[in-house]
Amino acid sequence: TFDLFARIDDDGVNGGTENECDETNNVVSLTGVKCATTGGSKCPPGQNEPEPEVCDGKDNNCNGQIDEGLVRPCQTKCGAGIEFCDNGNWVNCTAPKPTAEVCDGLDNNCDGQIDEGFPKNACGSCGPPPVETCDGIDNNCNGEVDEGNLCGSGLSCTCGYCATPCISGECFDDSTCINGYCIPNGLVNKCINGQ
Secondary structure: OOHHHHHOOOOOOOOOOOOOOOOOOOOOOOOOOOOOOOOOEOOOOOOOOOOOOOOOOOHHHHHHHHOOOEEEEEOOOOOEEEEEEEOEEEOOOOOOOOOOOOOOOOOOOOOOOOOOOEEEEOOOEEEOOOOOOOOOOOOOOOOOOOOOOOOOOOOOOEEEEEEEEEEEOOOOOOOEEEOOOEEEEHHHHHHHHHH
């Protein structure tokens, strides 16, 4: 059964326009708001029971909050993230966004290319070539390996290793004297055979 008195608006004046629910009106207001049995909660006009919350700017679950706690996956061409519902609109996607391309070894604008549009150095990358180090590799792509004084005073870059001079043709600490310098035994084959 339906109590006709429940149709009286919330402030007790018949024909008023109030729309709030309270402990004295726990059924329905004149403006069509369905009130829950616990004072202060209400459903949108035309909705009789709580429903799952959806992103539509309404209090679907009738708990006094609108679009609360709603998130969903979102995507840009740079990757995935999540976005949030705010008053019926999906906003603030956390997925990474394209930025202007810069010379940093990354695909900043997410077009599948890295550092495009920048002049290339001898190694095929943008910016200055890498610094040569003593490692048996042509780091700066100039056709030479381990050139220059890379190891400091008294040392020699030999077989990709900063080696100390042999003493009377002898070495210690598991090293072998090769070309006047002590090379760790683990690098001897590489040094002799180029392996």
